[in-house]
C-alpha cells in the first residue's frame with residue numbers, strides 16, 4: 001500500500017461524516033501537498049475493490065465513503081444527509097432465504113431528517 005493509499009484509508013476510517021472524494025482530497029492535501037484528485041479516485045476504487053472501504057451511492061449525489069464496520073444508513077430524501085443506524089445483522093435471515101452464500105447487503109432507509117422536518121419539509 002502506498003503512502004497516499006494509507007492516508008486515504010486513515011481519513012475515511014477517522015471520519016464519521018461520510019466524506020465525498022472531494023472532501024477526502026481536501027484532507028489529503030493537508031498531509032500530502034502534491035496529491036492530485038485523480039490519485040484520490042484511483043485509490044478509492046482500489047480500496048473499494050479490496051473491500052477495505054464502503055461506497056455509498058445516493059441518487060443525484062456524489063458517492064460517499066465509509067468504514068466497513070457493520071452498520072446501515074438513514075438517508076434524508078430531502079437534503080440527502082446520511083446518518084448511521086445500528087440494526088440487527090440480517091445475515092442469518094438472508095442466508096436462510098437465499099439458501100447459501102451472498103456477497104453483501106447494504107441497507108438504506110429513506111426518511112426526512114430532523115432538520116428538514118423542523119423546516120417543514122415532507
Ligand SMILES: [Zn+2]
Nearest residue numbers: 076079113116
Ligand atoms: Zn434532511
Ligand SMILES: [Zn+2]
Nearest residue numbers: 066071073084
Ligand atoms: Zn456510515
